[in-house]
Structures are given as structure tokens and as C-alpha cells.
Amino acid sequence: MDFLISFFLIFPFLAAPSSSRPSTPSTLSGGSSLSVECPNDTLISPNGVFAAGFHPVGDNAFSLAIWFARSSSGPTVVWMANRDQPVNGKRSKLSLLKLGNLVLTDAGQSPIWSTATASASVVQLTLHNTGNLVLTTSDSHILWQSFDSPTNTLLPNQLFTRFTNLVSSRSQTNHSSGFYKLFFDNNNVLTLLYNGPEVSSIYWPDPWLMIWDAGRTTYNSSKIAVLDSAGHFISSDNLQFSSADFGLGPQRRLTLDVDGSLRLYSLDFRTGNWTVTWQSQSDPCRVHGLCGSNSICSYAYDSARRCSCVPGYKMKNISDWSNGCELEHSFSEDDDHKTTIFASVSYTEFYGYEYSVFQNSTLEDCKVKCSESSICEGFLFKFDESSGYYNCYAKSQLLNGKQSPNLRGTLYVKLNVSRESDVLPLSMPVKETKLNCTGNNIRRLDRVYRTRSGNNFFKFLVWVAAAIGLVEMLCSFSVVSFLFWKTRKQPDPAMEGYFLAATAFKKFTYAEMKKATRGFSEEIGRGGHGVVYRGVLPDHRVAAIKRLDKSNEAEAEFLAEINTIGRLNHMNLIEIWGYCSQGKHRILVSEFMEHGSLAENLQSNTLDWEKRFNIAVGMAKGLAYLHEACLEWVLHCDVKPQNILLDTNYEAKVADFGLSKLLYRGGGCRSISFSKIRGTRGYMAPEWAFNLPITSKVDVYSYGIVVLEMVTGRSPGGGASVNGNEEGGGSLVDWVRKKMQEEASWIEGVVDAGKSGGYDAAKMENLIKVAVQCGEEDRDARPTMSKVLQMLLHPQEEIHPKKRSSTMDNKTINLAPWSKVP
Template sequence: MATLLFLLLLLSTLSSPCSSSASSDSLSMDSSLSVENTDDVLTSPGGVFSAGFFPVGDNAYVFSIWFSEALCGSNCSVVWMANRDQPVNGKGSKLSLLKSGNIVLTDAGRITAWSTNTVTRSSAKLYLHDNGNLALYDIEGEVLWQSFDFPTDTLLPEQPLFKDMQLVSSTSKTNYSSGFYKLYFDTDNVLRLLYDGPEASSIYWPDPEFMSWEAGRSTFNSTRVAFFNSLGNFSSSDGFTFTAADYGDRLQRRLKLDVDGNLRLYSRGDGGGGTWVVSWQAMTQTCRIHGVCGPNSLCNYDPGSGKRCSCLPGFKIKSFSDWSLGCEPEFNLSCTRSEIEFVQLKNVEFFGYDYAFYPNYTLQMCEDLCSRSCNCKGFQFKFIKHDYPSNIPYCYPKNALLNGHHSPNFEGDIYLKVPRNSSLSNIRVNQLIGLECSGLATKHLDRTYPKRQEDRSVRFVLLFSIAVGVVEFFGIFLVWCFLIRTHQNSGAGELQGYSPIATHFRRFTLSELKKATRGFREEIGRGAGGIVYKGMLSDHRVVAIKRLNEAYQGEAEFQAEVSTIGKLNHMNLIDLWGYCAEGKHRLLVYKYMEHGSLAENLTSNALDSEKRFDIAVGTAKGLAYLHEECLEWVLHCDVKPQNILLDSDYHPKVSDFGLSQPVNRGSRTNPRFSRIRGTRGYMAPEWVLNLPITSKVDVYSYGMVLLEMVTGKSPYEENEHRMLVKRIRENMNTANATDSWVEKIIDPRQRCKTCHEPSS
């Protein structure tokens, strides 16, 4: 019996550090934790987290924090690592809290692998809390150092991510050293995901094809902080938020930047020990993550693993254990046109690294362009049907082939430059030779240390104990697998992520707006900035859709329109219901105004004097709201009858904010105008005389609109030497006691037919 108890005691010492039941949650001064003693593990008071030496390879250990799990071996859910890039030896290594207050991790008792660089004159103690934070306190309770301030690849509930912090992925599932993917706050205060590879770096989330504000992000913040709570709600100072699919449940949660570059929120039962499920993820299409397969390679969707990497034709893989290194060419490429040809790979896109952009280039022109440049590796060729204003092909010559992926929905092809007669021209995408993306090698560290003489009997007992422990482990493992399979069959599984709502008004797709306008068939207005079409949405709302012309203002007008109207809410300002920003297309969706613009109705008998008065007052109210009542004053800069729309009751709404400019409340002037804005005839003299631009420029334009409503004369049509204002002044000066100057200037079509008083 004594022998049996001795064997069980030895067996317990061989258990994984993840199942260690250390009795203490703290480490006192002048104490240490040893890598060789599996009982040297800190356990939080509630048993949620453990901290100790975690195996990351052969004879390689990292001091880490993980969720306390029974028999997790080397697969524990690690949430923090101290020395991930410099693992320590399996013998002689220690974590010590020195009398000076510094925590030091020594490798084999000789080399300092990591330290907190803290100093205190009083006593200090290291605590592991139930929230996963490992904190060093002095005698007064002040925090000298804490692991929450130095995250690795994981955030825990209520753990903030500040501007000077970042999450860095591991290299692979078996190599815990720092990888190529980072989550951080950029210099524009936006939370981003970055691929920072050995040869290139690029941001891939939010989608780089869109601007920050299109993704619902705000650059106007100074705090730069992000965190999530235990209920599953994430919030960032740039305006990005999301809620977990299992929001509201009290679960164990962790937000991790995975080795594939995707940011995922995991959750499981609050008691622990269950299977982690994904309750949110940033990228639903993993092949759109940059660098996922390395240079000169292609990512394809795979139902099993999510992605599959392949080398391009004529290329071979650099490392069978690391796809991030990509592929290298098996041929030498000549610069002579007669010695090269191009291989077409359909529905393949390589994002970025275009050294130029050539619209309206034919395929032959694009081939000739790439052939003349030795640095050109190939070119992207897109021919979008129903493109506006006509079907235009696009040519994107590439100086590097990175971020490649194949998608049947992509309307474009890549043409790869290869040697002529290289037998590569008949290769299709699905014939490319590929390897699984998961074949990554374990990091191995060679260690040397002196051998000690061992007693044969002790060695026999240890080997026997190991054998018993292996049998016990496999027994428990089989039971655990059975329980997991049962749980999965009952409906538990990985949850897909979703995209958060970007703005308070809707973002439409180009196909939706094409369907709403029946292919942009019914044109109701046209200007220098674009064409307006009438349409009907799927919910039967009638809309006016403005399609911006790329050659005139384009992106600048689109940004000004959306950012300005999105903040406004007034009965005399146009209602913006949504927008579309897809590729080069920029469209705005407004509420349809039944009676069109004021300019179209000035010669109509429908506008009597009473309606004209109401239109004048309503327009003035809208402008007064812009100038005086907004949180940020707005100058319209293009007030004219064409930009005053009339609804079914002839109520006016000021529209077209493409030239508008926000103005700081602290100053009535704004020096940031880089060009003259407005329409000839309605523009204030300040623009021409280079005087300070204030709200008076809109007031002047509004006055010209009033004169046009009264006189029926457009200032745009007046002769340069006899402008409308000058003519009215002349009439006022030449009027006598018997003649009324008002009757001289008023539109004859609007004169009262039943009365003759001048005031009428």
C-alpha cells in the first residue's frame, strides 16, 4: 500500500502545468517559480486562471497565463506570454521576485530572458486575479506592473487596448513567437489590422478599398482605447462596435488575433472546460487577409480549412512548413518582347502593388505596356459590363504579385508574364499545385546542460509511473473526446461573424440601385457633377438617385455630401436616405421631390405669390439652420434655384451639398477654401475679391434667388454690363412720384390682375 501511494504521488507530479492545483495566487519577495517544479503554478482565487511555465517546443518554455483546464497539456488556452520570442531552458530556469521589486525570468539560471524593470523600496507581491491580470503591487497597494498593459495576441474582458499597445499574432499554431499580423491604433486614430511581413506590409481591415468613415470609423478622437465586457459587447473610440452572437450570457470570453490574421471573439461556458466557439470574427472571407499565402501564390476557398494555398504556374513553394514565405519562380524571365508571353488566370485578383493605372486600355495595349517594363510581373485586366459612362476596360500593371486570391465573383483576370513556349499557357486555376496551409513547423530550441547520475531504482519508479500516467491520460482523453462529440452533435458549433452597421443611413449596392432605376433609365436631372435618375426601392419608396461624374469633383463632392447631410436634420433640407460606394462608382440616394427644382417652376403658373413667399421663407429657414443652429456651422456655397427642390406641397428643401464647407464655431471666417465655389451670377463678390468667406456668401446668393423669383430674370442670363442688381438700382433711382419702381421690375406674369396698387 505504501508503494502504491508513493507511485500515485510521483504520477501527480508528472501532470500538465494546466492541471496544476497550486495553493497560492501570489508570489512574495525573494521567492521564485521553477520550470522544473510542476507545482510552481499561480492559480487565481476562483481557479479561473493559472500562471506558470508553459511548454512551447522541445526543451522550450514560456512563462504564461492560461485558462485553468484539466489535462490540457500543451493545448491550454494561453492568454498572455512574457518571453514568447525567447523561450527558456527546461532546466534551471526560474521566475523570481527580487528584493529590489524587479521580476526576473532567467534562462538556465544564467541569462535574463525577460524582466519587468520595476523598483521599489518597500515590499512587493505578485498577484494573479480572476480576470486574468497578473499584477505587481507595493505595500501601499499601488500597481508597479501588470500584464494587462502588455498584451500578446489576446484581450480579456475589461482589458483595455490603448494607443501604445498592440496585439501580435503567433507565427503558427505550434510556434508561439511573434507573427506578421497586428491589431493596433493607427496614427489616424482608427483601429486596424495590419499584415507586416518580411518583404511588404499592408492594412487589410477595415477594407482598404473604402475610406475610414465609410466603414463607420471616426478619425476625430484623441483617446484611442478599445475593450469589451463579459457580456460580449466591444467598443472602440473610433466608433467601431460589435456584439457577440451569444451576447448577454455570462461566459468565459477572449478576443484573439489568430495565426491566420483574423480577429475572433471566442466564448464558452462560464465554468470552463468546454469547447471554445467563435461568437464574432472580423473577416468572413479569409482569403482577403493579406499575406495569407505569401508572394507569388494564390488563395482559394476550401470548405474544410477555409482556405487553400497554391503556387502560380512556373513557381515553386519556398518552404513546405511556412506558407507565409510564398513561392519563387522556376524560370528566368527575359526583358525581350519576343521571348515572353502571358498566361491568363480567370477570376483571380492580386490586391495592391500596381505601379500605374490605365483606363480604356485594350488587352493588347496592356500586354505591350507590361512587356516594355522588366519590373512588370503581370497585369490585372478588368472589363466591367454596364460601366458608366461606357464599357471601359482597366489595366493594372503589377510590380509584385501579393495578396492573390481566386473568387468566381471577381470580374477580372490576371495575366502572368512567363517565358514563351514554357508549356504554362494551358494551366487553369484549379490545376495549380497546392499544399495545405496548416503545415507549419514547431520551433525547436537546442539546449545543453550537464547530466547528473541517477539512482537506478528511482529511474525505474519514474518510468513505471510514466507508463501508468500514459494509460490514465488516454483513458481520460477518450472519455473527453466522447463528451465533445456528443456536445457537437447536440448543436454546438462554430458561429460565423457578421459586419457591423456602418452608418445611420443605408449603404446600397450598385446592383440594388441598377434594379431600382431599371438600369438608370429615367433621367430627371443633369448637372456638371452628375446625372439624377428616378427610381423605386424594394420597399416601394420613390427616390432620386444622383450618380456622380468621376471627371467632375467625384470623390470630393461625394464625401462632402455624405458627411454634411449625414449630420443635418431640418424640414427645409434635403433628406439623404443612403449612398453607394462600390469600386469607382459613387451614388447618392435622396427622397424624391415631386415638383422638381425651383428653377423648373419659376415660369410656371403653379407658383403664385403666396407659394413664392412660402418658398422664400422656407429656404431662409434652412440656410439659417446651417449658419446658426448646427453644432458645426455649414456654408452651402452654391445657393441657386436649381438647388432648391419642391415636394408635393411645394415646400422647399435646400439640396446639393457637394460644395459645402463646415466652419469652426470659434471663428466666423474660414481660410481653408482652396478654390472659388458656386455658380456664375449667384456668387458673392467676396470670392472674386479674395475677401474673408463667411455666411454672407450664402446670404448674397439667396438674395439673387429672391430677385429672380420676383423679376423672373436669371442673373446668369443677364448681360455682363447690365447685371440684374445694377438694373434694379437704376430703376429705383429713375423712379418718380407717379411711377412705381416695383411695377417696373416685377415679373409681368405674376402681377395681380385684380388690383393696381404698387404694393400688390
């Protein structure tokens, strides 16, 4: 009986056909297949630059893709076969049939995609060094190639023709087709089009220019363009440009990004980082559709794009600006208790959708005509310098709005308000709404899978035998299993909730972590609740692997980092790649910083004064993002040089969120209570010692101390320099303030004389004054982090704050990571 049971248990595995593997790492032969369940089932180009196979695009969702395999931020996808129809993570395959057809099958049932090719001779699928996936016959005849059907990326020497186009992805994490398209139009011009759910419009080249004024031509009907290996792009419509690092060497890609801008990227193989070397839009607000209807786009070169609702409107979806804004209050057409008013927004333009243009018009005439029209949503009132009078541009829709100090137009929004309510002022600020990046926008595919039939007698016997064998095994080990269960710690439901919040990360096993760190042998740092090791992940990325200790505090730190960093995305914040939670082990996997921490580099001559200033700016951007941008309720609580990491370009990244705290979301109160003091002595704000309410100003104080330490070379205590030269006592802020009051040339006395190299005296003076203001004992005297950034980047606007205009008083800086591109 035991023999019979064993036979029936192993027979299905012996009888099942094995998955054929590629004959070489870059080639798939006819009759072979790649399985979604085998991560190693990939094709690798001979030079090791490109890989092809199944790429995860969601929860149990995969697409057949080609990607750069050497990017430090993970696979950079350049092509997808089924971007809008992902396949299941079980039993899905890419099969190369012997008859010459390449077929992608979902869960072993439905064909999702195929090349629709056939051949009487032997066929093979090869991934070339160029990134081109090519299906050929034995006599090298090309049946199909991926270069003929690009998605959102054009690779060097890949022809772009009248039969091809680039379509952006929907978002950074949603690879399905987005709203932006690059193609040759009917005038033979290479064009960028916004094709939204409701309207579409061309935005590049500038639609208000004649084609020849934009440097293009319509006379060449060949409709062909190409990017060569040296970084030069040329098109038949006379469009030409070159990468900033023109020349042979770097790997490059031309990608239509999710924000509608066409960008040329170069890959630095030493760091694995992508760098933008050319882009079609220097001002993102010139791209149509980014902010949706009834919304205004604003942009500053030192911050990022932001979308704001026009007066009387609110954001439809705070997690997606492109959905635009809707009326806060609506009235029926026959409502007798409403009246029409116009709220104005200065320095604004809305491109297109005029149902009429009234030339040489007065403001009152415009209001009357718009009030009488049922389709009028508002009008743009603008002075025409060529004619010398004002024109009224009546709008049927408020789309493609842009606000800039250089624009001279004023928008008047038509609003219906209740007669009994207070009438809105004629001039109103636009309503700003910050992005909520915590939403879980998962789209479920409406797809039904057939259930396997299993009514034949043989399968019935197999399942019966398997069940008997399973029961026998369970009985044999029941006592051991029970004892093991009793000794194990039961899973914490709260812990599972945090893991659900971190599903965007890769979950590693402890064995993978041990192998990546070579048995946790190379220690690169040590914190209060764990040790950081250098490791190499299976995809060859170098990572910083933080192994937390087993205390309750370490458990709390792990949950804080996973929950907090899982919602953050900024170029000046450390990026988490994954985690491990297996048994008693708690491990975080993050990007590796080549130059370590700021603390390790303070005595290094590699940090010249320009780098130190840039580090101060980068720290301010990261902290301002935590306090005021996408997640305005996050406090770091432990800002110090050890937690400021430097990448290969000495760009500062704020790290270690183990002591962070989420602010209360609901109300306007910015303070928060803590169960214990947090931070590091010397960098902690006075609020901690005097048991005062804790706000974002504690991070501002710590920031000021770190900047003064960078500038002076002295320890936070102020009594001694980090070089060991004793001088005075008290805090570092008091020491600097005393120098400023007593010495005429105080900058020379404050700046660390041990550091070689010159510095900009005006910039250094401003930096020190900002840092001293951050270190004020009174928290109300400290600026916010966005104000710190503004004072560093625009000192001329902040030296005499009392002389600023009212509009400057309300100026804020958006720190969404616009420049962080894939």
C-alpha cells in the same frame, strides 16, 4: 569510511537552498520564486479559471505565461512574457526579488525578461480572477501588470490603448511573434496590419473604403478600446460589436489568430470548448499575406481556404503557404532563346502594387506595355462598369491574390518561355499545392550557456566521494542488474522512430494512467486490440484512455495510431493528446466524446434527422481530409458506426486508426497492397473478398453502408432491421436499390419509420442516392469522398452531372480544418 561517503553524498542536498513556494496559490511573495523544473509551481486565480507559470513552447523550451485552466483542448494561453526568447527546461526561474523586481532567468544564468521595477516596501505578485498578473506593494500600489503588455489576446475589462497592440502567433504550435498586428494607427483608427518579411499592408478596415464608409471616425484621439464582461466591444474610433451569446456568464477572449483574423471566443464551462461568437473576417482571403507572393487564395464557406500558385510558378515551401510561389523556370536577361507570353486566370483580383493604371485600354495594348517594362510581373484586366471600358492594372508584384466567382477581373501573368519548347496555352488553371503537415520545423535558439566552474578543493572532494559511493552501489547490485537486463525485451529501433514522430504529444507514465483511470475501473468501450477507459488527467481534462493488449497485432496498432494520427489535424478527426509506452504497456490518450459512438446512438431519439444528416456530412469531411487534403495517402480501412464518435454537439469525429494504411507517396498510383484483410464484416468493400487492388474507394463503400444504416435503421446485411423486424435478404444496398426501382414513394419505404420527427424529403432523397452510389460494387462507379461532400452540400450541382460545365468538372473541396480554432 562508509559514514564519510554517506555524509559527502547527502551534504550537497542539505546545503542547497530550497525553492520558495508561493504563500498562497494565487500569490508569490518577495524573495520567492517559481521553478521551471517543478510543474506544480504555478499561480492559480482564486476562482480557478486562470493559471500562471512556465508553459512548454517547444523541445526543452518554456515561456512565462498565463492561460485558461479549464479548456478541454488543453491550456489556452492568453499572455506570454518571453514569447520570442524561451528559456531552458533546467534551472530556469521566475524570481520576485525583495527590492521589487520580477526577473525571469534562463538556466540560472542570463536574465531574459524583467519588469524593471523597484520598491522600498514589501511586494507581492498576484494572479487575479480577471487573468491579470499584478505586481503590487504592501499599500496596494501597482508597480507592473500583464494587462499593460498583451501579446495576442485581450481579456474582458483589459484596456487597449495607444501604447498596446496585439501580435498574432507564428502558427498554432509556434507561439513566437507572427506577421499580423492590431493597433491604433496615426489616424486614430483601430487597424489590422500585415507586417511580412518583405512588405506590409493594412487590410482591415477595408483599405479601399474611406474611413467613414467603414463606420469608423478619425476625430476621437483618445485611442482606447475595451471588451466588457457581457461580450460587448467598443472603441474610440466608433467600432462596436457584441458576441453572439451576449450577456454575463461565459468566459471570453478576443484573440488575433495566426491567420490574421480577429475573433471573439466564448468558453462553455460544461464542455470546456471555445466557440467563435464574432470575427473580423468572414472571408479569410481578404487577409493579406496568407498565401504569399505569386499565389492566389480561394475560399468556400463549406470547406476552407486554399492557396494556389499562378501559372508558371511553384510553391516555395509546401509546409508553409505564406512563403508564396517562385518561377518554375528562370532565364537570364540576355538569353536569346526565350519569348514572352501571358497566361490568364479568370475571376481573380490582386490588391495593390500597381506601378501604373492604363484606362480605356485594349488587351493587346496591356500586353505590349507589360512586355516592354522590366518591372512588370503581370496585369489585371478588368471592366469598369462606371466608365464603360476596360482598365489595365500593371503590377510590379503579384501579392494579395484572391479568386472568387463574384470577381470580374482576369489576371495575365507575364512568363518567359523557351522558343524551342511548346508555348503554354493562354488560359491555364492555377497550380494547386496541398500542404505537407509532416515537416518538423524546429527552430534552435542561438544561445550559449556558461559551464559551472568547479576547481575548488571542497567540490573536488564531494565529487570524489560521490563517485566512490556510486561505484560501491553498482558493485552491490551488478548481478541483479545483469539478470534484469537479460530478461527485459530490448528496445526496438523502429519503435523509437515512431516515438520521435509523436513528440508533439505528452508522454505519460503508466502510474499516471493508472491514477487517471482509477485503476482502469470505468470501461467505456472495447475494440479488437484493447479496451477504452474513461479517465481524468492531472489538468482535469476528461480523456478516453485506450489500453492495448500485449499481442503483436496490438503493437502494430499502437504504432499505426501514433504514426498516423500524429500527422493529422481536422475538426472531424479524433484528437490524440498523448501516449504511454513503458515496459510492456501501450496506451493512447485522446479526447473524450460525451455522446459516445454512433453505434450507441442509432436507437436513440436524440438523433433527429437533421443531426443524422450533419453526422453524414461530418464523416465525409473527415474521410475526405484523410484521402485528399493534408495527407492524401491515408486510408482508414475500418469505417463503421463504432468508430464514429459524437461530441457534445453531436459533431461526428472519425476515430480508431489502428487499421489505417499510408498510401505510396511518390507516384500517381492510388492502390496499395495489404498483408491481410482489414475491416469489419458487413462494411467491407468487395475488393477485399476478390483480392482486387485496394484504394480509397474501400472507405467510400464503408461510408455508404454506415449512412444507409443511419437512414434505414437496418443492419448492413439488409436481412433484418436493427429493431429485429425480419424482411427479405441480400445486402442493405440491394434492398434500398430495389425499393427505389419498385416503389413510387420509395423514400417513405426506405427511411426508418421508427424514428419520430419530420425530415426534408429532397435532402433525404439526395442523401440516400449518394449513399447507394457509394455502395456500388464497381469501385470506379463510386465517387471520391470530396465529391460525396460536394453532392451533399450542393445537390443542385450534382443531380445532372452531364450538364455541368468544364470548370465544375474540375471543382474540388479543400477540407483543411479552417474552422478548428484554438
